[in-house]
Amino acid sequence: MSGRRSPRRLLSYWLALVLLAAVGAACTGDRSEALTLRVLATPELADMRPLLDRLREETGIRLELDYRGTVEAADDLALGRYRHDLAWLSSDRPFRLKLRAAGRNAERPLSTATMLSPVAIGLRPATAARLRASAPGGEISWADVADAAAEGTLAFGMADPRHTDSGLAALVGVATAAAGTGGALRPGDVSCDRLRGFFSGHRLTDRSPARLADGFIHHQGGLDALITHESELLTLNRSGRLRERLEIVHPKDGMMLSDYPLLLLDPAKREAYDRLVEWLRSAPVQKQIMERTLRRPVDPGLPRIAEVRRPVGNALYFPDRQTVIDRLLSDYGRPGRDLPARVVLLLDFSGSMRGERIRELRATLAGLSGADDSRSGKFARFHRGETLTVIRFGGRVLDERSVTYREPRDLLRLRELVAGDDFDGATAIWSGLDHAYGRLAELTGDQPGRPLSIVLMTDGRNNAGIGPDTFIRRYRERAPQVRAVRTYAIRYGDADTAELGRAARATGGRVVDATARPLLTAFKEIRGCVD
Numbered sequence: 001m002s003g004r005r006s007p008r009r010l011l012s013y014w015l016a017l018v019l020l021a022a023v024g025a026a027c028t029g030d031r032s033e034a035l036t037l038r039v040l041a042t043p044e045l046a047d048m049r050p051l052l053d054r055l056r057e058e059t060g061i062r063l064e065l066d067y068r069g070t071v072e073a074a075d076d077l078a079l080g081r082y083r084h085d086l087a088w089l090s091s092d093r094p095f096r097l098k099l100r101a102a103g104r105n106a107e108r109p110l111s112t113a114t115m116l117s118p119v120a121i122g123l124r125p126a127t128a129a130r131l132r133a134s135a136p137g138g139e140i141s142w143a144d145v146a147d148a149a150a151e152g153t154l155a156f157g158m159a160d161p162r163h164t165d166s167g168l169a170a171l172v173g174v175a176t177a178a179a180g181t182g183g184a185l186r187p188g189d190v191s192c193d194r195l196r197g198f199f200s201g202h203r204l205t206d207r208s209p210a211r212l213a214d215g216f217i218h219h220q221g222g223l224d225a226l227i228t229h230e231s232e233l234l235t236l237n238r239s240g241r242l243r244e245r246l247e248i249v250h251p252k253d254g255m256m257l258s259d260y261p262l263l264l265l266d267p268a269k270r271e272a273y274d275r276l277v278e279w280l281r282s283a284p285v286q287k288q289i290m291e292r293t294l295r296r297p298v299d300p301g302l303p304r305i306a307e308v309r310r311p312v313g314n315a316l317y318f319p320d321r322q323t324v325i326d327r328l329l330s331d332y333g334r335p336g337r338d339l340p341a342r343v344v345l346l347l348d349f350s351g352s353m354r355g356e357r358i359r360e361l362r363a364t365l366a367g368l369s370g371a372d373d374s375r376s377g378k379f380a381r382f383h384r385g386e387t388l389t390v391i392r393f394g395g396r397v398l399d400e401r402s403v404t405y406r407e408p409r410d411l412l413r414l415r416e417l418v419a420g421d422d423f424d425g426a427t428a429i430w431s432g433l434d435h436a437y438g439r440l441a442e443l444t445g446d447q448p449g450r451p452l453s454i455v456l457m458t459d460g461r462n463n464a465g466i467g468p469d470t471f472i473r474r475y476r477e478r479a480p481q482v483r484a485v486r487t488y489a490i491r492y493g494d495a496d497t498a499e500l501g502r503a504a505r506a507t508g509g510r511v512v513d514a515t516a517r518p519l520l521t522a523f524k525e526i527r528g529c530v531d
Contacts, residue, residue: 117295121251122248150383231294255312345389377520
């Protein structure tokens with residue numbers, strides 16, 4: 001019987017073989033059976049590829065990334081017809097806002113932050129030193145950057161906010177700083193464009209942060225700054241492709257912080273989502289993310305590497321209304337291609353303007369030329385490329401001259417236009433405004449599409465020339481491109497509020513009252529209201 005096995009021994013033999021096969025399969029692991037999750041992802045996450053290979057090895061989860069810009073991805077997700085299991089964006093703020101606007105805020109998917117990176121400004125060392133030398137306490141603000149851009153001494157790159165989170169976050173950041181309220185932007189905060197001077201320095205843009213960085217490298221000789229996520233700036237400095245490393249500035253008036261949330265779109269994948277989140281937020285993986293991508297860990301207690309050890313400063317609030325974002329994006333325009341604005345300043349030089357009133361007007365123009373060092377002054381100042389046409393009137397038009405701001409001496413010429421004391425004995429407000437609109441046919445035909453507005457400043461009541469009824473009738477008979485130009489009236493001294501308001505509203509503009517506050521404040525309020 002030695003050559004044959006008993007039935008019991010044979011059964012034991014086969015059970016052992018089955019057990020060994022099962023153990024062998026468990027030990028080797030069939031990688032082809034990994035759970036694949038389809039992910040709508042921001043292109044910035046391409047630098048996570050090496051870590052995602054490790055993710056599959058350690059968890060059996062494979063991520064299939066479908067790249068889309070964060071703002072565009074928000075548009076797709078807001079429709080509610082998800083084609084992916086997860087979304088992994090640099091921020092879900094645009095998505096949440098669109099859900100709220102559509103009345104679907106309760107349907108917001110589960111979201112978990114995975115890493116952090118603030119939007120910052122990378123400055124050439126010489127530019128940073130120049131800005132810091134004039135900034136209070138040596139701390140650079142968005143206002144300082146806007147002031148330098150308007151002055152023509154700072155050219156920068158920034159991604160297109162209509163497609164990228166970094167561009168939108170930068171736009172919201174600088175607009176929030178310009179509003180100066182300390183809270184989330186409201187519709188009234190963007191009713192007038194305070195960013196035209198800032199935009200005048202925007203020389204480079206792209207729909208992709210990676211291509212923007214490449215463009216900055218190619219044009220670095222002609223650019224002074226790059227506005228993007230801190231991690232992108234640190235990566236550029238580490239790359240060795242820059243002639244000089246950028247100094248990274250977190251503006252003292254605040255910035256937006258991106259937290260790269262992972263969103264669960266398919267609730268059936270909740271178990272895998274939880275495993276993935278646990279792995280991404282574990283200390284060893286957070287440390288590797290920080291070292292490889294230069295984004296900050298979500299755990300404030302995790303030790304930082306040197307590049308991200310510095311505090312980010314104040315975080316700003318993202319707007320809670322879609323209408324605010326829509327207005328900001330509509331004002332964004334086309335950097336480097338939009339025509340500079342033209343403003344017609346129709347200034348009352350009747351006898352009542354003598355003395356303190358004309359001194360205040362001259363100080364106002366000096367402030368708008370760069371002498372006003374306040375935050376609001378830096379956003380409201382005249383900017384490079386802007387053309388200012390000054391029409392002085394009394395009982396008739398006294399003088400008319402134009403200055404295009406290309407260099408500092410042009411602003412001195414502007415101030416010289418109101419330096420004379422040739423006042424007139426009467427006040428023909430409506431004849432002066434009618435003359436201004438008569439000139440617009442030539443001005444609008446010269447460069448169609450150029451932003452153009454009229455600012456009327458008067459301290460008295462009309463006592464010569466035509467009346468408001470005649471002005472409005474003539475205005476309505478003018479060509480459509482002329483009627484599209486709005487008048488913003490500044491009431492000063494004893495001017496008639498009702499008459500000014502009626503004429504301004506007829507043109508689509510409005511009245512600002514300067515009788516109980518500085519004239520400069522009134523001018524700053526309407527600066528940039530060019531449609």
